[in-house]
Amino acid sequence: MPRTHKRKRFKKVVTRIPVSGQRMQMQDIANLAGVSTSTVSRALSHSSLVNDETRTRIAELARSHNYSINIGARNLRLQHSRTVAVVVPYDVRTRQHISDPFFVSMLGSLADALTEQGYDMLLSRVDAERLDLVAQLEASGRAIGVILIGQWHHHDQLNELANRKVPLVVWGARLPRQTYCTVGSDNITGGLLATQHLIETGRRRIAFFGDPELPEIGQRYEGYQRALKHHGIPLDARLVVAAEFSEGSSRRAVDALLEKKIVFDGVFASSDLLAMRAIGALREKGLIVPRDVGVVGYDDIELSQYFHPSLTTIRQPILKGGEALVNALLALVANKALSSEVLPTELVVRESSAPSPAPP
Amino acid sequence: MPRTHKRKRFKKVVTRIPVSGQRMQMQDIANLAGVSTSTVSRALSHSSLVNDETRTRIAELARSHNYSINIGARNLRLQHSRTVAVVVPYDVRTRQHISDPFFVSMLGSLADALTEQGYDMLLSRVDAERLDLVAQLEASGRAIGVILIGQWHHHDQLNELANRKVPLVVWGARLPRQTYCTVGSDNITGGLLATQHLIETGRRRIAFFGDPELPEIGQRYEGYQRALKHHGIPLDARLVVAAEFSEGSSRRAVDALLEKKIVFDGVFASSDLLAMRAIGALREKGLIVPRDVGVVGYDDIELSQYFHPSLTTIRQPILKGGEALVNALLALVANKALSSEVLPTELVVRESSAPSPAPP
DNA sequence: CCATTCGTTGCAATCGTGTGCAACAAACGA
DNA sequence: TCGTTTGTTGCACACGATTGCAACGAATGG
Incomplete structure (x- = not known):
């Protein structure tokens, strides 16, 4: 020196x-x-x-x-870093989820919203089993707070973080007995709209693909159930397949249904990725979408419109989501009221759910 | 206070x-x-x-x-921020490119590589017209250097940055008279492999989709030309369509070819996204892939294998790419030798290029 | 003519941490 | 017994910026 x-x-x-x-x-x-x-x-x-x-x-x-x-010196003096940490939980085994295009779009939206507000964005992947480490991001002064994308099954750990007063906002579902703040879309209505649409296009035996143990998926499943009930269609537990986000899962889900000779004419997949893979698996088995099976996805990722058949799906408000997450975090840091927020979802009708022509 | x-x-x-x-x-x-x-x-x-x-x-x-x-205080004392800025140029008009799944995977790979080395990652979107602003990221001490994803047509601005001694590594093509450091894949060989494969599966009239003005695309085009030449197939300029990354572009490209009644039986698209859109556009016109037209993409994004038909493509080494970018930047900061790096690419054969059955 | 106000500037302390140098005790050797 | 070494710790300053307070000249008012 x-x-x-x-x-x-x-x-x-x-x-x-x-x-x-x-x-x-x-x-x-x-x-x-x-x-x-x-x-x-x-x-x-x-x-x-x-x-x-x-x-x-x-x-x-x-x-x-x-x-x-020199930003570092200024921040030290001002006791403020004008930086927000965005954390994507990272499952050491599967590594799958950061690549979900939906999360990625959310990242872009967050980057915009933060830039807009004059904040820098620190991106971290954190081992999902060590979520307690995110506390350090704030405690070390690296960031004023944390936006976490991907609630998964970490409800308890997130509660604990919030109890430790870590400024934290999570994209996900609002759950009972939750002390952390969430921003998410209206999964129940989303699930309801999707299922209702399949019913209205003439399907009666509608399968659900996704793991209802995950909060967001669970709520979409809830909407699925309500739609069935509303139309007087009995719930068939065999039609519910806990497909995960991992690769071969959709294929196995379809295989399982077909092998057991369980008849179905509709699929509500809890993400677009899952839907696309399901369509591929169905095609391998000789089933044509939407002729034999109507499929509705969830997210409305960019590729859904270019897929073949183009995907009917539930659009999540990504732009608004990013803004809402940032606003919620800034409010939280400023000790303002911290109410979780639920954003509206919307059905986007495309080819994959077109009504099958009436049998001659 | x-x-x-x-x-x-x-x-x-x-x-x-x-x-x-x-x-x-x-x-x-x-x-x-x-x-x-x-x-x-x-x-x-x-x-x-x-x-x-x-x-x-x-x-x-x-x-x-x-x-x-307190990291800020420590960094100030140690004169080192252990943070790398990752910049995605942002075109105010199209907004398109951050959503390209390839860039996104690269982001994930970078996050891993940086974490591995104990560095934080600062993610910024910067207006492509104001690339000079990235200098501030380093000058302000926010980051020790910049990794830029997306060379686009900013060669001169990047050169200028490098001349100003901004520690900068760019994902893209190695060009003549370039003073900045790049890491990228072997686009020429990639283009050559793709085209050669289409030729070997029986195609002769092969279209090129992409804007050869962009350095990476230009090199893929170079490979395309070489393959044609090597097989004695004359280059038909009408088959080269400067499709951009924006949405309607592929459709217009296909439309343009068909309207002018230009015959073609193969498409080499300079990105998977472009390939998928092209396949959709072809299908709308009643052309079946791979029966009528063989298609090869570029990147091997995750969705390519789930697409229908699954996409033959050139795989870019994303994992190695992220590591190489990080290593290059760290070397640059340490004043080590700064040689640009070219990583090998690989042809991944799937359905979209299956040889059409010999006509009966 | 002096007191006061106003506009502009500088001094010096401060943010939280790292580290050269000195201090100090214990252990050691002669 | 005393000088020297060794191991451990504290003092004080530095990193590069911000800001309360004081200072100072000019303008103003009485």
Whole structure:
């Protein structure tokens, strides 16, 4: 650390000699402008305490020497990092979920919303079994709070984090006895709309693909049940297949149904990815969508419209979701009221659920 | 700022009174352990200068009060942020590219590689027209360097950044007269493999979808040309359609070919997304893939295997790519040699290019 | 002519941590 | 017994910025 020694020798020296290649700092600009660092600081933060002429001169100097203020030092002084951590839980075994296109779009939406508010975004993958580590992101001052994408089955750990007063907002389902704040879509209505649509297009034996143990999926399943009940269709437990997000799961789900000779004419898949894989598996078995089986997915990821057949699905409001997550976190940090938020969902009708032509 | 005032009054006080709700800091741990902050600092950084018994006692105290060290302050002192900025250029008009699944997978791979090396990842979207702003990420000390995903047509701006000594590594093509460092896949060989494969499966009139003005695409196009030449197939400029990444582009490309009655039996699309859209557009026109037209994509995104027909494509080494980008940046920051890197690509054969059955 | 106000600037303390140097006790050797 | 070494710890300053307070000249008012 050569500079350390230099500074020591001169001790009370005011005129810092900018070593070439060394990063510019406020003192350098101050020297160039013939003022103190106080004035430079005030000028660059548009304080009204500084003369207009001085301000513009300093601003000009700063720009022409492409000086930019040291964020770390400023944050330390201001006790504020203007940074939000976005965490994607990471399952060491499957590694599957960060690649879910839905989460990814959410990432983009978050990036926009945060930029809009002038915040930086720190992206972390955290081992899902060590979710307690996210507390460090805030405790270490790296970020003012955490947005977690992917509730999964970590309800208890998330509650514990919230109880430890970690500023935390989760994308997911609102659950009973939850102390953390969630933002999510209306999964029950979503499930209901999807199932209802399949019923209205003439299906009666509708399978559900997804793991109802996961909160969000559970609520979609709830909507599925309500729709069936409303139309007087009895629930057949054999039609509920706990397909996960992992790769071969949909295929196995379809296989299981077919092998047991369980008849079905509709599938409500709890994500678009699952739906696409299911359609592929069905096709392998010689079943054509939508002629033999109507399929509805969930998420409305970008590829759903290019898929063949294009996918009927429940659109989650990604843009609004990102904004809502950010707003919720900022409110939480500011100690404002922390009510969880449920955003509306919408049915998007495409080819995969087209009514099968009436049998001749 | 209540604490500021408190501290002022007591001035030389050593025993900081931890206000409830206030964040723990090193001084608090020091008080609890009855030592100075120096010792705590050394203990937590595993310095050999501290007694073993003292170290474990301090470590225990820190853990039980879940104290974690203030990263900002440490970074300021150490003059090092252990953070890498990952930038995705952002086209205000199209907004399209961050959603490309390939970039997204790269993001995941980068997150892994950085975590592995103990670095944080700062994710930014930057207006593609203001790429000069990425210099600030480093100049402000937010990050030690920048990894940029998406070279696009910004060659000159990137060169300028590199000339300004901004530590920068770009995912993209290696170009002549380039002063910045790139990591990318072997696009020429990729394009060659793809085209060769279409030729070997019996196609002769092979269209190219993509904008050869973009460096990576241009190199894939170069490979396309070489393959044609090698097999003695004349290049037909009308078969080259500068489809962009935006939505309707593939459709228009297909429409353009068909309207002009230009015959073709193969398509090499310069990305999987483009390929999928092209297949959809072909289907709308009554052309079946692979029977009437063989299609090969590029990237091997996850969905390619679930698409129908499953997509023959050129796999880009995403995992290795992320590692290579990170290694390159770290080397660059350490002033090591900065050679651009070209990673091998691989042909993945699936259904979309299956040889059409010999006409009876 | 002096007191006061106003506009502008600088001094110095501060944010939380790391580390060179000195201090100090215990152990050791002569 | 005393100097030297060794192991452990604390003091004080530095990292690069912000800001309360004081200072100071000019303008203003009485």
